[in-house]
Structure formats: structure tokens, C-alpha cells
Amino acid sequence: MKKKVVAALLASVMVMSLTACGSSGSSGGAASAPASEAPASEAPAQSEAAPASEAAAEGEAAADTAASGGDLNGDGKIIVGYISKNTTDVFHATLNGAAEERLDSLVADGTIDEWTGILDGNTDAAKQCDLAQDCINYPCDYVIILPAESTASDPAVTSMADAGIGVIVVNSATDSTDSAAMAFAGSDDVYAGELMGNYVMEHVEGGGTFVHCQGIIGNSAQIQRGEGIANTIEKDSGWTKAADVPCDWDASKAVNTVDDYLAQYGDDLKAVICDNDDMSSAAQAECNAKGREDIVCIGVDGNQGPLQMVKEGTLGATVLQDGAGQVNAGIDAIVASIKGETVEKKIIVPFVLVTPDNVDEYLK
Amino acid sequence: MSEKKKFYQTDEFRMFMGKYGIGVILIFMIFVIAVMKPRFIYPSNILNVLTQISVNCLIAYGMCLAITTGGIDLSVGPQLALVSVLLGQFIVVRNMNIGLSIILALAATTLFGFINGVLIAKFNMAAFVVTLATQLVIRSIAQIISDGKGMSMASQAFKDIYSGTLIGVPLPIIYMVVISVIMYIVMHWTKFGRYVFAVGGNVNAAIASGVDVFWTKALCYTISGLLAGIAGVIFTSKTGSAQSNIGVAYETDAVAACVLGGTSFAGGISTAPGVLLGAVIIGCIYNGMNFLNIGSYYQYMTKGIIIIFAVLLDMVINKKNR
Numbered sequence: 001m002k003k004k005v006v007a008a009l010l011a012s013v014m015v016m017s018l019t020a021c022g023s024s025g026s027s028g029g030a031a032s033a034p035a036s037e038a039p040a041s042e043a044p045a046q047s048e049a050a051p052a053s054e055a056a057a058e059g060e061a062a063a064d065t066a067a068s069g070g071d072l073n074g075d076g077k078i079i080v081g082y083i084s085k086n087t088t089d090v091f092h093a094t095l096n097g098a099a100e101e102r103l104d105s106l107v108a109d110g111t112i113d114e115w116t117g118i119l120d121g122n123t124d125a126a127k128q129c130d131l132a133q134d135c136i137n138y139p140c141d142y143v144i145i146l147p148a149e150s151t152a153s154d155p156a157v158t159s160m161a162d163a164g165i166g167v168i169v170v171n172s173a174t175d176s177t178d179s180a181a182m183a184f185a186g187s188d189d190v191y192a193g194e195l196m197g198n199y200v201m202e203h204v205e206g207g208g209t210f211v212h213c214q215g216i217i218g219n220s221a222q223i224q225r226g227e228g229i230a231n232t233i234e235k236d237s238g239w240t241k242a243a244d245v246p247c248d249w250d251a252s253k254a255v256n257t258v259d260d261y262l263a264q265y266g267d268d269l270k271a272v273i274c275d276n277d278d279m280s281s282a283a284q285a286e287c288n289a290k291g292r293e294d295i296v297c298i299g300v301d302g303n304q305g306p307l308q309m310v311k312e313g314t315l316g317a318t319v320l321q322d323g324a325g326q327v328n329a330g331i332d333a334i335v336a337s338i339k340g341e342t343v344e345k346k347i348i349v350p351f352v353l354v355t356p357d358n359v360d361e362y363l364k
Numbered sequence: 365m366s367e368k369k370k371f372y373q374t375d376e377f378r379m380f381m382g383k384y385g386i387g388v389i390l391i392f393m394i395f396v397i398a399v400m401k402p403r404f405i406y407p408s409n410i411l412n413v414l415t416q417i418s419v420n421c422l423i424a425y426g427m428c429l430a431i432t433t434g435g436i437d438l439s440v441g442p443q444l445a446l447v448s449v450l451l452g453q454f455i456v457v458r459n460m461n462i463g464l465s466i467i468l469a470l471a472a473t474t475l476f477g478f479i480n481g482v483l484i485a486k487f488n489m490a491a492f493v494v495t496l497a498t499q500l501v502i503r504s505i506a507q508i509i510s511d512g513k514g515m516s517m518a519s520q521a522f523k524d525i526y527s528g529t530l531i532g533v534p535l536p537i538i539y540m541v542v543i544s545v546i547m548y549i550v551m552h553w554t555k556f557g558r559y560v561f562a563v564g565g566n567v568n569a570a571i572a573s574g575v576d577v578f579w580t581k582a583l584c585y586t587i588s589g590l591l592a593g594i595a596g597v598i599f600t601s602k603t604g605s606a607q608s609n610i611g612v613a614y615e616t617d618a619v620a621a622c623v624l625g626g627t628s629f630a631g632g633i634s635t636a637p638g639v640l641l642g643a644v645i646i647g648c649i650y651n652g653m654n655f656l657n658i659g660s661y662y663q664y665m666t667k668g669i670i671i672i673f674a675v676l677l678d679m680v681i682n683k684k685n686r
Contacts, residue, residue: 087660120660125603126610130416134654137409151516152605155527175516218513 070112070338072141072164077113080106080334081135081143083156085171086123090278090303091323095146095171098324102331111335116140125152132156135165142166142182142334144327147174150220157181166337170330171323172220178345182337185329185347187321189221192300192351193228195319199353200233200271203296203316207238208270211261213247213254213283213299215275225275225300233273242269247279254279255286262290274299277318281306284315302354302362310359320352320362386626386641389674393645397652404655411534417647418536419444419602421640422595423614424621425547426477426588428639431622432564433584434631435484435491440592440618442502443473444611447596449510452606455522456515462522470593476502477589481582506608514607517600526601536598540640543591548636550587560584565632620667621646623675645674 070078082099085092096118103115116138121128125148135143136159143165147153154174160167161180169181177184200210212229215222226244233239242261247253254274261269272287272295274280280299287295299306302320309315329347336343354362398405423440430437447469454465476498483494517523528535551557559580562570571577600606623629624645625638649670653663 084660114657116654117657118660119654120663124610124612125605126419126599129602130650131654133412133416134651137403137406137412138655139403149514149603149605149607151514152603152607152610155523155602155604 069340070141070166070334072166073139075139078111078142078338079138079140080112080115081119081131081138081140081165082116083119083121083128083131083135083143083145085121085146085148087118087120089123090305091276091301091321092146094303095323095327098327099144099331102328106331106335111338121146121148123148125149125156128153128156129159132160136160136163140165142168142337144168144170144330144334146171150174166334168330168333170326183330183333183343183345183347185326185333185349187326187349187351189224189300190228190231192319192321193225193230194232195228195351195353196225196273196298196300197229197232197234199298199317199319200273200296201236201239204270207236209240209242209265209268210271210273211242211257211269212244213257213272213274213279214244215247215249217246221300222275229273247274249276249278251278251282254283258283258286262287262292270295272297277301277303277306280318281309281315284309288314300351302352304364307354307359307363310354310356311363313356317353317355320354322349322352325349385677386624386638386645386674389677390641390645390648393648393652397648397656401652401655404652409651411537413644413647413651414537414540415534416651417643418540419595419599420614420617420621420646421540421643422543422591422598423618424625424639424643425543425636426591427615427618428622428625428627428634428636429551429560429584430491430495430588431619431627431629432560432631432634433581434564434567435581435585436495436619437477437480437585437588437592438492438495438615439476439480439499439502440588440595441611441614442499442506443476443589443592444596444599444614445506445608446476446502446509447473447593448600448606448610449506449515449608451522451597451600452515452517453509455519456517456606462519466597469597470590473593473596474586474590477592478582478586480589481585484585485578485581503608510606510608512608514605514609517604517606523601523604526598536602539594539598543594544636544640547639551634551636556580556583561632561634563631617646620671624671645670 080103082103084096087093087096100118103112106112107114116135119131119134121131128145128148132143132145132155143160145153145156145160145167147157147169150172151174154176157167157169157174158176158180166182167180169177169184169186171186173184173186201207210233212226214226234241242265245257247257254272258272272280272283274283274297277299278301280297281303284295284297287293287297296316298317298319300319300321302318302322306315306318307320310318326349329349333343333347352358352362394405403409426440427437450469450472451465454460454468455462480491480495480498483489483498484491524535526536530538551560559570559575562573562575563577563580567577596611599610603610621642622634622639623642625635625640625642627634627638646667649667650663653666658666
């Protein structure tokens with residue numbers, strides 16, 4: 001008897017799921033229809049050059065009820081998705097933490113109805129594409145995405161934009177961010193490279209030889225920071241670059257590089273410029289340990305470890321990438337869109353040179 | 365009164381659970397998630413989950429063959445990368461026909477699968493060690509070919525391999541269904557399939573019965589290479605980018621799908637539908653946890669615990685049946 005009951009239960013569930021599958025053509029279309037219709041009024045504004053999805057629709061939005069301002073898919077709820085790059089990296093932990101705090105407070109004050117929690121992109125573009133589909137089905141009205149790759153994560157951005165979601169790309173842009181996304185909030189990595197180059201030139205008298213520890217080759221941050229270095233110190237006749245060394249953002253590889261080039265250049269080595277400050281802080285620690293406190297090491301990010309070293313005076317300076325500022329700028333864009341205000345298409349959050357003078361502002 | 369058994373103690377129930385236990389777990393899971401978040405079983409999301417699992421499912425079939433013969437194939441992740449960069453070279457750089465490019469790229473992964481098989485079967489080396497080593501070799505070859513750089517695969521025809529649909533069903537699901545049917549036939553209806561189970565179950569008995577152990581094992585890894593290659597084509601089409609850093613740790617989800625589907629690490633026990641169910645469960649776990657707002661820090665733990673419980677349950681039930 002029991003077996004029959006279980007079998008009947010099984011069968012009914014199967015039939016239910018079958019009908020669900022079978023009707024996908026029609027009911028799936030129906031389900032997504034409101035999603036595609038609702039933003040239709042706003043769509044022209046979104047796809048055209050107009051910076052904000054709702055900027056042009058402001059007039060109409062005023063006629064609508066206040067609640068429907070950010071309800072792009074018309075299901076009566078404003079839901080925000082958050083696709084992280086990963087949940088392991090120190091820098092991204094800062095961004096994710098800032099997002100969590102801010103989005104929780106937006107839920108608490110009723111600006112948005114719910115958010116998805118931090119979805120783990122696992123530094124895997126394909127995983128981010130899957131998460132984008134999850135967000136479409138959730139269904140989210142706005143999604144913040146921190147792309148893992150500039151090209152490979154692009155389908156995630158475009159598929160969500162095609163589904164009528166307001167996509168906010170944060171930290172680094174994908175190939176079609178300019179055309180598909182509602183807004184981009186990030187920093188100009190070329191400027192970060194220039195900050196580093198200028199800092200070294202100012203703080204080392206008479207020039208000399210420097211070595212450049214690179215991030216993973218092909219990352220946009222690696223390419224652009226290298227560009228900034230090329231724009232400044234590499235043009236200076238007083239300085240020679242020993243080499244660009246691929247160190248994969250990895251502190252231990254930067255330490256090995258320092259050892260190699262110290263052995264090779266000895267006292268001529270005056271500076272180590274790194275694409276991130278995990279590497280520069282480790283490089284500086286290695287130089288200090290070898291009695292070469294005079295070598296200037298500098299990197300980008302503003303992680304807590306390097307900031308602590310700046311505070312202690314063992315590291316001269318580091319370039320802070322304001323990750324929390326980027327995320328908050330992205331969330332500001334969503335809030336502005338919900339309120340029907342103009343959303344800036346490209347929000348550049350400046351890098352900050354952190355020295356012992358201002359380190360207390362950023363050290364937690 | 366003593367002969368009156370509870371329903372879960374009856375032979376019928378145990379037989380049923382032995383065969384379909386994992387399916388019952390899946391349905392229970394779907395039911396729970398759907399009650400908490402009805403949109404989980406909307407048709408669009410079901411298609412979404414099935415599309416997402418296609419890559420893992422194909423890899424898992426190959427993995428299942430390897431595990432069934434008593435081995436494992438850790439080289440599948442880099443195989444994805446190899447296919448991806450080869451497609452980039454053929455289609456973007458050399459401007460070759462897409463179909464031909466895919467065939468050539470698949471030939472490469474199939475060859476590496478065969479090399480795995482030969483090393484394992486001919487020289488009797490441990491599969492774990494062999495594929496751990498070839499994993500490094502293949503990853504390196506992919507990086508050498510691509511020079512470590514990503515390449516955009518903008519061709520719409522190529523992107524349609526993933527994003528296209530057939531009568532409303534996304535193509536990746538179609539590939540998965542076709543390959544599932546083929547794998548079912550290969551594993552359960554052919555002589556080769558019986559040889560695979562024989563080799564994995566008791567290799568000496570298999571030799572005594574005249575089974576060609578070398579070719580059986582070699583073919584298993586060759587098929588695994590081919591399937592990983594097909595998964596790589598889908599993967600590359602999905603991201604629209606040819607790069608050498610993809611597929612890292614993809615073997616873990618494939619192994620998880622296999623063990624959830626009742627594949628025994630002792631060898632000789634597995635079913636094709638089980639692997640499919642395992643892959644669906646993994647997909648439901650990922651998608652469902654996101655729908656239920658389970659924080660990402662808890663997701664891996666949840667996944668680990670579900671796998672342990674599912675396999676434990678499966679073992680407890682099946683032990684009593686055998």
C-alpha cells in the first residue's frame with residue numbers, strides 16, 4: 001500500500017514537473033512577458049544614450065505610483081541581485097562586506113524589498129553567466145555584477161540587460177558595459193599606475209633601476225596599471241626598468257622577484273612597483289629584512305595589511321582603491337534609478353595615495 | 365504483531381529506494397525549495413537549471429566511466445581549456461569553418477583522453493597520479509597555445525551553440541539528452557558497457573573471462589576526453605571567450621554528480637541515469653541555495669553536507685538490498 005502511495009506521489013510530482021516543462025513555450029513566455037513589457041516604457045531611455053534608464057521616463061514615472069519606480073519587471077517588488085567576483089580575495093571581501101551592509105539597510109528602510117545575498121562568482125565567468133540566469137529567474141530588477149573577466153563575463157551582463165534588468169557593473173568593465181549596462185562604477189587604473197610612478201620619482205633622488213611586479217597577465221587592472229607606469233616613470237630618463245615580471249598578484253612571487261633582482265642589480269635597485277599592495281608590502285618587508293629600507297615599494301589596493309605597515313612606518317605609501325566607495329556608488333545609482341533621478345552612466349571613484357599622514361582615515 | 369513491519373522495513377520499499385532513492389531525495393529537495401520559493405519551479409527556471417548543468421553532466425559521464433573502472437579522471441578541467449583555446453586559434457585566428465574547428469578540437473581532447481587511458485591501462489599506473497600529471501601538461505599546452513591571453517569569440521553562429529533553442533528548449537539541454545541516451549545505451553546495452561562493469565568489479569575475473577582490460581580502460585578515458593571536449597565547446601560558446609584559465613576545479617562537481625548518482629569509488633557500480641540525477645541535484649543545490657538566500661559562505665558547507673547525507677543514505681539503503 002505504502003509503495004503505491006509513494007508511487008502515486010512520485011507520479012503526480014513528475015506529471016506536474018512535466019506539464020511545467022511542456023508548457024514552457026507558452027507559460028514561460030507569459031511569465032516573462034510582464035518582464036519584457038514593464039520596462040518597455042523605460043526601455044528606449046535605457047538603450048539609448050540617455051544615462052539613466054528612468055531619466056527620460058521621469059515624467060511618466062511621476063504619474064506612476066512611487067513604488068513602481070524601480071520595479072522594472074512589474075512583479076510588485078523591487079529586488080536587487082549581487083553577483084560577486086569571488087568571496088575569498090581580501091579586496092573583494094571588502095566590497096562584498098560594504099554591499100551587504102548597504103543593501104541590508106536599504107531593505108530595512110524599505111527602499112528595496114529584498115536582495116539575493118552575495119552570490120559567489122568563484123572568479124569563474126561561466127559561473128557568473130549561470131548566476132545571471134538565476135537573477136533573471138529570481139526575478140531581480142537590478143543586479144550589481146563584479147565581472148571576473150572582461151570578455152567571458154560579458155554574456156552575463158548582456159543577457160540580464162536583454163531581460164530588462166538594470167545592470168550595474170562595478171569595479172571592472174566588461175566589453176559591452178558601455179552599451180548594455182545601466183551604469184558602471186569603478187576606478188581608473190591608469191591613474192593608479194601614474195600615482196605609483198610619480199610617487200617613486202618624487203621619493204627617490206636621482207633615479208635608478210626599478211622592477212615591476214605584474215598581476216595576472218591579461219587582467220584589465222594589470223594592463224591599465226602598467227600603462228600608467230609607462231606614462232610616467234618609464235618616460236623619465238633617470239629611471240631604467242629592469243623588467244616586467246609576471247607575479248600573478250601573488251605576494252610570495254613578488255618576494256622571489258625582489259630577491260632575484262637584488263642579487264642582479266644590488267645597490268642600483270631603487271624601487272619596486274607592484275600591481276597590487278599584497279605584493280608591494282611583501283616586497284618591502286623582504287627589502288627591509290635585507291637591510292635595504294631605502295628601496296621604495298608601492299602597490300595598489302589599500303588592503304589592511306599594507307595599511308598597517310604604512311601606519312607602522314615600514315611601508316612608505318600604498319595606493320588605495322576605494323572598493324567600498326565603488327560598491328556604494330553602484331548602489332547609489334540603483335537608489336537614484338528607483339527614485340526616478342538621473343543616473344550617471346560612468347561613475348569614477350578616485351584612487352587615494354595613502355601615506356602616514358592620512359592612513360588613520362582608512363585603517364580599521 | 366511481530367510480523368507487522370513498518371512500511372520502511374518492507375522489502376518492496378527497500379527495493380524501491382535502492383533503485384530510486386536518489387530520485388526521491390531530488391524530488392524532496394525540489395519540493396522543499398519550491399514551497400519556500402515557488403519561482404524555483406517556474407518553467408523558465410527549470411530550463412535554466414537544466415541548461416546550467418549540461419557542462420557538468422557531460423564531464424560527469426566521462427568521470428563515471430573512469431570511476432567505474434576503478435580510476436578517476438582529474439584532467440577534465442584543463443581539457444575544457446584546451447578545447448577553448450584551440451577553438452580560438454582555429455575560428456578567430458585562422459578563420460576556419462566552425463564545424464571543422466570543433467571536430468579538430470575534439471580530436472585533440474580525445475587524443476589526450478586516449479593517452480591517459482594508455483598510461484593507466486598499459487603501464488598499470490594509478491589513474492589519480494596519471495591524470496593529475498596530464499592535468500598539468502594539458503593546462504600548460506593550453507597556456508602555450510593561447511599565450512595566456514583570452515580571445516573574444518564574437519561569431520554569433522558560434523555563440524548559438526549555447527544560446528540557440530530548438531522548439532523552445534535551449535540547445536545545451538538537447539545535447540545533454542542526446543548524450544544521456546547514448547551513454548545509457550553504451551553503459552547498459554552494449555558488450556563494452558558490461559566489460560566496463562566487469563573490469564571495475566573484479567579485474568582478475570574479467571581477465572579470466574577474456575575481457576580485454578587494456579582496450580576497455582583506454583576507451584573509457586578516451587570517451588571521457590571526448591565528453592570533456594564537448595563540454596568545453598559548450599562552455600566556450602557560453603562565455604564567448606577562448607581562454608586557458610577556465611575549468612579550474614570542475615572535476616570536483618563531476619565527481620560529486622557521480623557519487624550522488626550511486627557511482628561507487630570501489631569500482632564496478634554505476635548507472636547512467638544516476639549520473640544524470642546527480643548532476644540535476646548539484647544544479648538544484650546551486651540554484652536553490654541562491655533562491656533561498658543562503659549566504660555564499662554557507663553554500664559550500666551545505667553542498668558538502670547534502671552530498672555526505674545523500675551518499676550515506678544511498679549506501680545504507682543499498683547495503684541492505686545487496
